[in-house]
Amino acid sequence: MTLLFTTANTRIFLLVANLFFGTLAGPEAGDLTLGPAIKVIAPKENMVQIAPFDIDIRFEQRGAAVVDLASLKILLIKLWNVDITDRMKPYASGDGIHLTHADFPKGQHTIKIAIADHEGHESSRTMPVMVQ
Incomplete structure (x- = not known):
């Protein structure tokens, strides 16, 4: 199985993770x-x-x-x-x-x-x- 990590997928993951775990570093700090x-x-x-x-x-x-x-x-x-x-x-x-x-x-x-x-x-x- 191949996982593709596109920029859009990464942002969506960070948005969801941020809801559960608090602030995470994204493409730019504070840019989620x-x-x-x-x-x-x-x-x-x-x-x-x-x-x-x-x-x-x-x-x-x-x-x-x-x-x-x-x-x-x-x-x-x-x-x-x-x-x-x-x-x-x-x-x-x-x-x-x-x-x-x-x-x-x-x-x-x-x-x-x-x-x-x-x-x-x-x-x-x-x-x-x-x-x-």
Whole structure:
């Protein structure tokens, strides 16, 4: 008997295993969905940022399903969630979010980005940002 491990099969296995055993390392850490990949190019993780700084986030479609920009949701997570989607949409396109000279206040921030493809597969990513 031959077992074929395709990328799609691996993702499905990881999704099911994640339900039973908790987080497992997938194709990328924290990337266990069938929706578009969300890759943070800048700001670099675990690095203190000095405002203003650049934000470069890439969306990569998986398979034939195209990224659905209308599904984009960006939250600033504090004591309560603040929806900043409308403020960030001018800098978003089907391939990502590209913003130069982002002016964030000093402090620790957590940003959650969620997006889906036209088949309804959703992905989300949470990124911490420390600004001095």
